[in-house]
Amino acid sequence: xxxxxxxxxxxxxxxxxxxxxxxxxxxxxxxxxxxxxxxxxxxxxxxxxxxxxxxxxxxxxxxxxxxxxxxxxxxxxxxxxxxxxxxxxxxxxxxxxxxxxxxxxxxxxxxxxxxxxxxxxxxxxxxxxxxxxxxxxxxxxxxxxxxxxxxxxxxxxxxxxxxxxxxxxxxxxxxxxxxxxxxxxxxxxxxxxxxxxxxxxxxxxxxxxxxxxxxxxxxxxxxxxxxxxxxxxxxxxxxxxxxxxxxxxxxxxxxxxxxxxxxxxxxxxxxxxxxxxxxxxxxxxxxxxxxxxxxxxx
Numbered sequence: 001x002x003x004x005x006x007x008x009x010x011x012x013x014x015x016x017x018x019x020x021x022x023x024x025x026x027x028x029x030x031x032x033x034x035x036x037x038x039x040x041x042x043x044x045x046x047x048x049x050x051x052x053x054x055x056x057x058x059x060x061x062x063x064x065x066x067x068x069x070x071x072x073x074x075x076x077x078x079x080x081x082x083x084x085x086x087x088x089x090x091x092x093x094x095x096x097x098x099x100x101x102x103x104x105x106x107x108x109x110x111x112x113x114x115x116x117x118x119x120x121x122x123x124x125x126x127x128x129x130x131x132x133x134x135x136x137x138x139x140x141x142x143x144x145x146x147x148x149x150x151x152x153x154x155x156x157x158x159x160x161x162x163x164x165x166x167x168x169x170x171x172x173x174x175x176x177x178x179x180x181x182x183x184x185x186x187x188x189x190x191x192x193x194x195x196x197x198x199x200x201x202x203x204x205x206x207x208x209x210x211x212x213x214x215x216x217x218x219x220x221x222x223x224x225x226x227x228x229x230x231x232x233x234x235x236x237x238x239x240x241x242x243x244x245x246x247x248x249x250x251x252x253x254x255x256x257x258x259x260x261x262x263x264x265x266x267x268x269x270x271x272x273x274x275x276x277x278x279x280x281x282x283x284x285x286x287x288x289x290x291x292x293x294x295x296x297x298x
Contacts, residue, residue, distance in 0.1 A: 004047055005030060008084045017174040019150075029077035033057055047085060051095045054078065058102075068102040075099065109276075110236055111247035117143055119233040130195040134209065135225060137188045142226070142241055145179045146248035146266050148172075149222050149241040155208040160189060171267040179265060249277040 002010070009027060012018045018026075030046070036057045038044045043053075054075070061071050075096065082094040117139075124136040141152065151169040159168040165186050166178050181189075196202070201214035209217045222241055230239040245266070252262050263274040 004085060004088075004090055005081075007088070008081055011084055012080075019172075025073075026077045026080065029074040030081055032074065033078060036060065047090060049095055051099065054095055054099070062102075068104045072101045072104065075101070109238070109243060109246045111243060111250040112230065112234060112236070112239075114251060116230065116234045117244075117247065120229045123229075123232070130199065131212065133188070133192050133195045135229070137185070137192045138209065138222065138225060139229060139244070140185055140188060141181075142244035143248055144182050144185055146245050146252075146262075147179065148245065148267075149219060151267075152209065152241075153207075153217055153219065153222060156206050157193075157208050158206070160208065162186060162189070169267070172269075175267065175269075177264075177267045246277060249274070253278060 005027075008030075009023060012023045012026060013020075033054070034044065034046050037046050037049065037053060040056060041049075041053055043049070058071060058075065061074070062068075079094070079096045079099070082091065082096055085091045086094055120139060121136065124132055124139070127133070127136065138152065141147065145167070147169055148171065151171060154170060155167065161167070165181050165183065167181055168176055168178055170176055196210060199210065199212070199214050202210065203214040204210060204216040205214075207216040211217055211221070226241050226244060227239045230236075230243075236243070249262050249266060252265075253259070259271060259274055259278070262277070263271055266274060268274045
């Protein structure tokens with residue numbers, strides 16, 4: 001018979017449909033608290049604990065210079081576990097009922113400018129060969145669809161519909177969504193597939209984006225690719241696939257797209273997640289307002 005922790009893992013995998021990486025993170029956080037509790041309170045089972053025990057763990061993490069963001073994530077894992085125990089009637093109340101998350105500084109993600117994106121794409125415009133065609137398509141696809149890095153990595157050839165100019169991606173919690181692609185991107189897809197067909201080996205043939213060895217690309221590969229190309233045109237500290245996703249959303253909002261439409265394109269479950277991108281469009285709005293209003297011109 002499975003214990004509560006194993007049942008919780010199954011719940012995350014089967015009902016919540018979390019990715020293996022996310023499930024492992026939850027599992028490790030809970031195991032870490034179990035270990036702390038066993039050493040400091042001589043109590044191996046964490047199903048029945050009080051908040052003071054959890055508070056002691058938080059203090060030990062902070063003393064060990066674990067960031068507030070990481071501490072909050074670990075506590076979120078515990079909170080989910082106790083919520084599961086409540087749901088399955090294993091406990092009567094959660095020890096984290098009145099817990100307040102540690103304060104964390106708000107990080108403002110600075111998107112690339114249109115000029116910076118154009119500079120990278122122009123640089124690759126007339127390049128030929130498999131790698132150059134692939135790299136340009138990856139950059140353009142991030143910028144014109146706002147898809148996540150993991151969504152791009154797991155994109156399959158069968159997910160691309162040339163007739164309707166759409167792609168089907170698998171987002172967080174295995175939620176599928178359809179994203180339209182621009183005509184200019186559609187033609188790049190065809191050019192890339194032509195170059196791809198010339199590879200000597202195609203091992204991971206089902207996946208759309210491959211390395212020169214015919215293998216599916218991975219997260220570090222995509223990060224290095226984006227960072228490398230944008231390092232030549234931008235002095236921004238962070239140059240990552242997520243910044244391109246951020247850039248996609250910001251440029252859409254700056255050019256009049258409504259928040260709900262951007263939410264659907266990004267695959268966000270709530271509008272609150274999309275609203276983090278509005279600070280940049282607000283800056284653009286302020287600039288237009290300042291330049292256009294007669295009272296300011298005087």
